[in-house]
Amino acid sequence: MLQPVPLRRQRDYRLLLSARAVSETGTEISRLAVPLTAATLLGASPAQMGVLAAAASLPYLLIGLQAGAVADRRRHHRPVMVACEAISAAAMASIPLAWIAGLLTVPWLIAVTFAVGSCAAVFRAFTFPHLTSVVHESQRPQALAGFQSAYSLAIVGGPSLAGTLVQLVTAPFAMLVNAVSFLASAFLIQSIKAPETHTPAERRGMWTEIREGLAAVAGHPVLRALCGTGIVINFFGSAYMALFVIYAITVLALPSGLIGALTAVFGVGGLLGAAVTARLVKRVGEDRMLIYAVLIFPLDFVTAALASGPTWAKFALMSASTLITGMAVVAFSVCLGAIVLREAPAPLLGRVNATMVFTTQGVLALGGLAGGLLGELLGLRPVLWICAAGVVLAIPLIWSSPLGPASGERADPAGGGRLPLRRREARRCDREAHLCGGGSAWYDRGPARRGRQSAWADDELVRYGGRRPSTTLLDCPQNPDRFIAHAWPISSLRM
Known part of the structure; x- marks a missing residue:
């Protein structure tokens, strides 16, 4: 198998990482500038400050699950991500404009914070499946580490940059930098060329799909x-x-x-x-x-x-x-x-x-x-x-x-000693069995041990399902030397 190109040489990943770095830095600026504007310029009460703080996370409770269902329905995630960043930019730009016009109030700040938080909830729901189209499976831990680096850099540099901007241009105008960062992020994401390979989920009603996710x-x-x-x-x-x-x-x-x-x-x-x-x-x-x-x-x-x-x-x-x-x-x-x-x-x-x-x-x-x-x-x-x-x-x-450590190896029920359990391979077989036949499967890591595999599969299915299945052996699509034990639908497992 050919090794994927290192992430640092992948244009699309660099664009996605740059978009997150720019957007996170701008968000750190507004994290200080918004409450400063409310407290020092608008005289917000403690209760209003509490509502303002809650407005950023409330959308995750109100629309987070629905956003995930919609993300699974769509083949293309990138246009929605770009729209979320553009809407956030417009919302943040409205704060200095309202301040100039003498219209800025605490409810305005709360509304803007809620709007940006809503866009963030949708953006986050769409980014996760979008990452699978941009980054090879073997490189996803490295890619996620890169995103965490961008977030950590924003934490280190964002507050000091925010303080400097507030001193130089006042808090409302410091939020223009956040608006620009959202626009820059939208432009970078729009420039990604990787084809989106997500297969849309079947539409069966919003609440049915949400229940499936839960x-x-x-x-x-x-x-x-x-x-x-x-x-x-x-x-x-x-x-x-x-x-x-x-x-x-x-x-x-x-x-x-x-x-x-x-x-x-x-x-x-x-x-x-x-x-x-x-x-x-x-x-x-x-x-x-x-x-x-x-x-x-x-x-x-x-x-x-x-x-x-x-x-x-x-x-x-x-x-x-x-x-x-x-x-x-x-x-x-x-x-x-x-x-x-x-x-x-x-x-x-x-x-x-x-x-x-x-x-x-x-x-x-x-x-x-x-x-x-x-x-x-x-x-x-x-x-x-x-x-x-x-x-x-x-x-x-x-x-x-x-x-946990105890699951790192299992006793071989056929008496062959202890065998390392390669969970990643087993779960791939699980998913393939689910897609092909709608059932759950476990595997034997030994090559072509059909007789021992059946006992192994029965043992593992009893352990995880709480009852003994009637197994049917299928070829493992990931490895011809392994077999799959097909049982009942995954949704009926008591795990």
Whole structure:
């Protein structure tokens, strides 16, 4: 098999990566400029500031699942992505224009934020299946790492650039830079020439298709574990972030400049993580890299809860933990995206991604509210310990799933010792069997061992389905030396 061209030499990937880098940088500018405009120029109340903050993530709850269903229905994703960026540019450009005309109000800012958030929800739903047309399967972890690098660079440089622009041209006009970044992103995406190969899903009604996406995640042991882990991490991470700034100021007595520096350190950690993740994935695989990353997540929570002593010592300790956590977060995100791309059935890819985003993004608001309430009742430091203990729950969720170390090998039921389980090959056969015959399948890695394969397939199907199937042997379309055990439809499996 011919090796694909390195990503750095692929024009279409460079265009897509540049589009994300430009757009993310502009978004980081508006992340500071919008609340500054509301608070300092328009006199927004705390309640209005809360609504303004929620307006950006609310669209993921309202239209995220529908966007995933629509993405699966369409053969061409690029035109919708370009339209989303163009609409976002127009919405952001309306803010300085309204300020000049004397029409700018807090509800206007809320409406613009909601519109841009809606475009972001649709854009994200369409980007995931679009990536499969631009990047070869073997290069997707590296491509996702590149996107994480762009995001980390935006975190490092965006806030300082935003502060400079606000000082030079005032907050409303700083958002013109974000409008330009959206336009630049639209132009770069429009310039991609890779043919879109997505096969549209059959239309069976919006809610039926949404339920299929939800069932695909809930019924798939790997996707279910990833979704549950993301919910746990985001819930307790959001609770932690809701209190971190006030905790750092009032309990740790850190200057505001050092708190901002910790954010930059997190971005640097993200850059380092993006740089090493793709290489490490080639050595250990996405599954193992992901389960190792989960082990690191409690570190930042525990470090913050334990921090004490002189300012320089607290900052040094938290900088080290923040750097390591930034690397782990990017490694986890890259591997999670690669595994979802690998595991999700192609006709359901948009809906699976939308379901993951819907659940993991929607829980952010709940985590923030819970953190604030618990902080009022229990105090700041105890809540940090609660968050640390909560994030630890992500470890058994992943390690007990088919991604965990225990699933790395299985006993050969025919008495041949322990055989490494090549999950990636097995799941490809699964998907091919589903497409060809509508059934679920497992495989025997030994060449042409038909008699032993049947026992192996029965054992694995009983383990995952909870009942013994009547198997029919089929040729594996991925490898002529292997066979597929065809059983009942995947949707009936109790996983």
